[in-house]
Amino acid sequence: MAPRKLYIGRKVRELRQANKATQQVFAEQIGISTSYLNQIENNQRPVSASVLLALAEKFQIDIAEISQGDSDRLLSALTEALSDPIFENYAPNLQELKLVTQNAPGFARALISAHQAYRHNSEQLASLDDTLGRSAHLVEPTPYEEVRDFFHFVDNYIHDLDVAAEKLATGIGLPEGEAGTALSAYIEERHNVRIAKSGSNEDIIRQFDPKSRVLFLSPYSPVSTRNFQIAFQIAELEVETTVSQIAERADFRSAEALEICKMGLRNYFAGALTLPYRSFLAAAKELRHDLELLAARFGASVEQVSHRLSTLQRPGAKGVPIFFARMDRAGNITKRHSAAKLQFARFGAACPLWNAHQAFETPGRIIRQLAETPDGVRYLCIATELTKGGGGFHAPQRRYAIALGCEIAHAEHFVYADGLDLGNRAAFDPIGISCRICERTNCHQRAVPPLKSRLVIEHNRRGAVPYAIA
Template structure:
């Protein structure tokens, strides 16, 4: 899905009264090629886009339209919803609306978010009422309790010659039943809260995503704090796990301990580390790898000193709830730790020298594949940027658990991505890097780099589930990476045709389709494409 860069170029050029031929001459391309760019039929980037921006006297960011592309993606999702399927609105309309009436586009996206949240909550409650056996059991317990309380109260009211002992027995029975009713009622309310909390968390994640996207996943205040904190740590010796441990013990009287299991007060399902603030102890389970221990020590050291900076960023206007601010603060804490472990200038220099070889960088910094991938995504300082990468993570069930988009490709927020993406094929060869040149139906091309990794288990009874990490960059930057070696990037015939998700994909002949596609105006897919949706029990 291309952002409306061409339309913005044309609009700005006409506003300045510059002819198409004159602008083409100034930026050293042919008028016909500029015409294709303005019609959004050719991608434009790099130095050419910079020259166009200079001639039009406009900031480069205003033309690349990262925020506009994200908005356009949201509109396409809205238009694909069944409630709007009869509107005959699609990608072209979304692109034009974002380019010509951005305020209206923002309003539509905001209304659709609110509609989606309300609709999801209604569905969650309806599903609970219709199908949840636990809910039925709780309601039955409440009815039984009410009946018992009523029977005891009627006896106390109607029978006057009860002895004191008998009266106390009935009062005790009523007290026990009312206490039981209170407990059951709390469980019932908890079931509804649990049903809606997952929906609320999706909305909270979207707010945090908006904050990250607005900053282009680069936070200069955190980078400055990280530089000062790294210098402070380095005074204790060469940067390492041992040095971090020494810094925590010397400056904060915090000891680091390792054990088979965390202490009971820190035990949570799946947790491999935790900080006991009262005992001033940072605990790790024995099998936590060095990369995680190092990262978490840096995170704790930073949070003890940069809490005001973290709070100030998390208090921004994009975050409207305490839950969103808490989630944002956790993300920002991880960002700060990454900036300490991987200092911007040195890490970017190493990344360029290694041609963005993630495994080589992981070896250089004693880090994990995922930690390196996270840091690569944040190299967005205006005067010295790395390659723009997108990031995605999926669990073994294929559900997306983390994401950060890049211009031209907005990664799905939740659910599942296209089943043909390298993100999923990496699960077939865990531990090996899978590369893929993916081509979308609009002609945009991207290099996908994926690896399935497994977090180390903590014992025989623990299951070590893999997850897949995906880095994405525009094909224009592919040859700057080691992953383009041996690929003919000019041969589009070798590309893997993919889509964003099945529901938003326009490839009607895809044999890997998992659900029906959406078509503008509610049009049905051709019969031959629907055959791919139906499961084949013979396979």
């Protein structure tokens, strides 16, 4: 496959403007013509390797950081929005969409938000909700969706909280010490908070009583969950000012979204405290991203480890760009993030050919898949089924699958690639993002037709699906 061309015009323009240089002066500094620089800044020509090296040498920038395709998630969201039938008379090509996301990302986000509001309105109409029109919030994204998109578009990395958590972890001896002992001792000594068990018949994981300064934790929760909840409480007591500032800068539409974001930011701090950045990144490289070994080394759960891997996006010290998702048995994606080119659908269920669904058939096992998306990009996919419960025989059990992976170019850094025939294209399963926007015409697992394709109905002929896609 030919290497992907790199269009980073907006980044180059911002770098030039930050150095207060004209195009002529900047072009001379990196050894190219003014006309070539103008074409680069307007994404009319890709950046060559020699130009990247010149930028790194002259301006001390991280090549990996400036060349990272940070518009991939925005491009995916915009493509999905424009696949809606309301845009049936407008079919932009990929180059047009790239120009918008690279040169006018604010406009792209505004269009995505408008489409999201339209969908909510349409869903209310379709369900004959008789309260439609009584309040404006019905045509806006839900608070949960707002917060989900906030984390998605900041690359799931919150620098101020990550650095603060790592500094605290070093101060209390993590990850070298036993996490539960270190966290319990710190919260008691620093904040005068005592850890206690909740009642045996109380259906809570964590409850803090600010008057008595007691943090009640469920005795049925795994050790990794209890440690995480102590770290969460430390976040609430120690970095609440930073959390509030970050959430308020996001300018959410509602107070609900603001509070949900604060909770998400405290969760982020807790994950960064129990799995401190540099130690965890080094261990991930050493253990080749073996989830079970990482979980054992840090006293964490497989889900905590998997989610943390998706946040390793610190400038100048990035981990392998991976995608991560959590999915329920109905195919709903309840957590999603991708630092890789693969992006998840914002609406609808995940591709049925993705191995995340298969994880429910093989509980307790990590399964592997080589997959290729319609754009020709190939991935190593890993999935496993997890069960959460506790509290005895009659307690409800929550089952879900987590999935993560990377582009094949990074597969050697994963133990799960061992023994797979990475060079054999026939070994890769054809997957998509979701049926409603997938362009494949011959998928035997297609659930619904693609939104913007014309269907051909042949009454005297029937294939795996009852229509053909023109």
